[in-house]
Amino acid sequence: MSLLLLPKTFVPFLSFRSPPLTRLRSFVPARTMSSQSNNQRVFQLRQDPLTGTSEWIVIDENDQAGAPVTSTDGLLATTSYLDMLNDTRRNRAYRLAIEKTITEPCHVLDIGAGTGLLSMMAARAMGGTCDSKGMVTACESYLPMVKLMRKVLHKNGMTKNINLINKRSDELEVGLDIASRADVLVSEILDSELLGEGLIPSLQHAHDMLLVDNPKSVPYRATTYCQLVESKFLCNMHDLQSNEARMSDGVRLVPPGLESLFGIKSQQYSMHVDAIEKEIKLLSEPVKIFEFDFCKRPESNGELDVHIEAINDGSVHAIISWWVLQLDSEGTIFYSTAPRWIESNSEIGVRDWCDHWKQCVWFTPGPGVSISKGEKVHLHASHTCTNILYNLKKTQSLTHEMTHSSFSTGDLQLTLPPERVALYGDSIYRQSILEATRNALQGKSHAQCLVIDDSLLLPLMALHISNGSRVISLSPGLQENAARYLEAVADSNGFSKDRLEYFRGGKAKLTEAYPTKIDMLIGEPYYYGLESGLPWQNLRFWKDRTLLDPVLSKDAVVMPYKGVLRGCAMYLPDLWKSRCCLGSVEGFDHALVNTTLGGCGDLPSGKDSPCLPFFIWQCGETMKLSKEFTVMEFDFSKPITGPCSGEVQIELIKPGVCHGIALWMDWLMDKESSIVISTGPDERYWKQGVKLLGKPVTVGVEGLSFIGIKASLDPSSNGELIITHTLC
Incomplete structure (x- = not known):
């Protein structure tokens, strides 16, 4: 089972007790207790990636002999402490x-x-x-x-x-x-x-x-800066309404009047914006926002109003922000997280790629704010104890006004990650989902369709394609919010309420609730909360499908039909450097932390670096060194019957240095494999898994020619996909 980390207690100011958030990649709770011996005891939540179920394990303080009750190896391997060091x-x-x-x-x-x-x-x-x-x-x-x-x-x-x-x-x-x-x-x-x-x-x-x-x-001091930019890529990550207006599939996740019901959180999102520099148009010079002196007591809240002059015509789709540290009181030692286009013109100099600190992106509402060169816009910035917020206005009116629907949704606001919003606004992705759902419903005019994941698109697509179908949604992650949302948008899309049901009884009660059996069991697959995990964690779909086998009719259609673990050998010098084993750090020996922090390189015999989730396109310099290959397949048309495995030997066809293997899932949506949804490195809205090699190896003449990859899954044990490699 995977060990995912969250704060030890649920307190407002996470830095007091929790491991730093920039050091962690995914989270579940941990709790702290004290025993009578005054040793602190941590209860860490361990999660099965296939089932979503969890159990508490105990981590005790070392006893006098130094032997821990529960080893902490693995707890910190998925954090980013290593790339910071x-x-x-x-x-x-x-x-x-x-x-x-x-x-x-x-x-x-x-x-x-x-x-x-x-x-x-x-x-x-x-x-x-x-x-x-x-x-x-x-x-x-x-x-x-x-x-x-x-x-x-x-x-x-x-x-x-x-x-x-x-x-x-x-x-x-x-x-x-x-x-x-x-x-x-x-x-x-x-x-x-x-x-x-x-x-x-x-x-x-x-x-x-x-x-x-x-x-x-x-x-000594930290100063935040921001810059107004135009970027269609960034716009797509929040403006679903505009993208849907250009589509002809007949389904609206953001119907007119319900704009406030669905979207992304109003917050800053960390991202390596250097990777999309060519897709960004700068609309202003950098603007200084807030300054925090560490040697003084800071205020809990602050506000700033500034008028920013446009340096180009365009639409402000986003605000990119960063900070600069002044480490000494005299102002001679600095560290900056600015984009490269800023640092290349500064005295601080261009930094190396690193993953623990990125730039941040604040999305402006709707399609953006149109401005002309020389025009000034009003930016209102504010900060709380833990966040910096922006509001951009062209006049005294709001940049994006919401219309209102007669349908009462109360305080509901369903928020998804920007990447998921972008997918739902992607015409190619939606067309694939539409065609796959239409193929699955073919010949089933009055089907009972069960959506077992957290998809919001599939229930509406199924209702739209078949007038006689009935759709049941489980939404295990979104739960009641999904129920209220689907009720609202189904009504607005013109679908009868009696054709859509959110099932609140749980998977175990589905058999007695639907004795007439389910004709279709479908998913994208997508599970809310797993976005930061490894791509094959969505194999939870297979586990859920197995548990629900008793409710399926004999000729039931399962979509997707298969999951395929795919991979590619890659040149990843920046990522390698940030995750390689430590030796001396500014004169202090850190070699003993390598195994615990998941380093790659000079590890002890029998130790291996973990497979970690990354957006490959944000990992600095990258290059494919092999053709894409298949490691193993998972047949969703049948229940899980036991352990499964696969292996492949891949040929490295492009000269260079191989640092690791990128791995991802392709979802074959139908039996004929005519519709494939890939989550590979060329698709920027999914994370891939990266398995770094023990050492970088030269590829080509007199160098490495083949790599062997093995993968195995035992659903009866811990639900982890075990991946190993050998050099040939």
Whole structure:
């Protein structure tokens, strides 16, 4: 079973207790308890990717002998701590700033200490001694990371130099946990948006309770910037209504009058915008927005109004934002997350590709705001404790007004990820779904159709194609929100309410509810909440289909008909560099973290790097080195009967350096395989799985010619797809 991570408690300011959000790729809850022995105990939720069911496992603090009750190996392998520690530019900037700021023995507080890198830098800057005048207090709330940090401190001989406390920063008390207020704050509690890890509440509490007056701080200041852009690609990720208006399939997920019912969240979305630089038209110069001084107590909320002059004609589809860190008080050491088109013209210089910090995209409502060169638009920016928000106006009126329907939906607003919204607005994808559904319904004029995943498009397509069909939707992830949404849009699309039902009884009760059997069982497949996972986690469709086999008629149609695991050998130098095993990081040995953090490269015998989800198109420089190949197939026309496996030997046909294998799922929608929906690297709205090799290998003359790939799935054990490779 996969171990997915979330905060240990459900508190508003996640940085106090949770592992940093930029370090995590997918989440389920964890909880914390204390035992009578005063050891902290973490209950981590372990999820079966095939069934969606979960169970709590226990992670205890090490006993005196150092033996953990439950190993934490694997818990941190899917995080992005590793690519942060591989960011040499970041590490060097912190080291230089710490050495410049800490010039004499003092009390240093490190909030969110991670592996202890900044704490060790601070201790070394004081000469490596710890006494009443010079000490480092390291605060780290996440127990698996605390256990790893202890090993790193021991390996580097720093155990006596640093006081490691396994608590949230807002749980520390002067006189109880620490002897006195700290003179210097060092921290790295930043996400791509800057504030998402709770930077503001963390600083507020630190200044109120843990720091001296006028403390020193590394970093010293953070400044956010933004820029107005036009991009059809970005527009497609939120403006479904305009895309649907150009389609002729007769189905509307966003009917007129119900625009507020469906969309994406009003938030910033992290994205490597360098990858779409050629698809972006700049409509303004960069604009400075907010400034946060770490050595001062920040306000919880802030607002800014600025008039921005257009430098080109166009439509503002999105606002791209980034931040710049000033790490020292004199302003000589900087780190920036700006796009390359900004950094290439700055004194900071172009950074290496890294995955822990990206740029952010804020989508403007509707089709965008039209502007002419020289025209000024009004941007209102605001921030809360954890978010930065934008509102762009051309006049005093709102840029996008919603019409209202007579249908009462209350406070319902169904939100999906931008990639899913873009898919639903993609004419090719919708045509494929339409044709596949029409083929499945052929000859079934009064079919009972069961949609078992979280598709919103399929129920409406089935109702539209067959006037006599009845559609039942399960929507296991969206649940009641999907029920209210489908009721509203079915009515607006002109479908009779008695033809659509959201089944609330659960899969186990379907047999007694529908004794006349189901004629069609369909899915895209798509499960809400699995968007950040590996693409084959949607094989949950097969598991659900197996459980529902008793309700299917003898000639029932299952769509998709098959799932096919596909792959391609790839050149991925930037991704490799960000995930490779660590050695010395600014003079501190980090080699022992490689297995735990999922590194690739010089791993111990028997250890292998995990397969991780990425948008390949956002992974820096990439190139295919082989033809696309099939590893194994999954036949959905039949229930799962036991373990299955597949293997293939692939020929590398293009010279270069192979860093890994990209893997994805193709969904064969019909028995004839005439309609195929691919989620491969050329399709930018899905993530792919990436299996990095033990070491990069040369391809071509006198180099590697073949790679063997094996995959196996045992649904009776843990539901994980096991993938291994051999070099030939």
